[in-house]
Amino acid sequence: MAETEEQIKARKARERDELYALDISGVTWQSAPGTEEDEERVEIAYLPDGAVAMRSSLDPGTVLRYTEAEWRAFVLGARDGEFDLEPAPRNGGRAADV
Known part of the structure; x- marks a missing residue:
């Protein structure tokens, strides 16, 4: 049986709460x-x-x-160019070069 929209929202809220409850003081950055x-x-x-x-x-x-x-969706989107910067209109370069 497929989850309803309400069930999906509730599950994602639980996942987020559990993720932010983790003690990450000892992680390696x-x-x-x-x-x-x-x-x-x-x-x-x-x-x-x-x-x-x-x-x-x-x-x-x-x-x-x-x-x-969420991380997988982000990485795949970045690899697919979803977050590429558009050229800046005033100098023809990348927006990050402005």
Whole structure:
């Protein structure tokens, strides 16, 4: 039997609550190779059941957490170009170069 929309929302709320209840004080944070300690970078930590935590090196106290399904959807979307920046209209370069 398929879950109703209400059941899906309730399940996702439970999953989110459980994920944010995890003690992650001892996790190992990883960042892209070649980044310096004082550089701004995105850091991730792998959590139980395929979940992932993500933070900015400049704000390590703010941590976002994703279930395995959410992380998989994000990674697949990034690989597929869903998050590619559009060229900036004023200089023809990438928006990140502005």
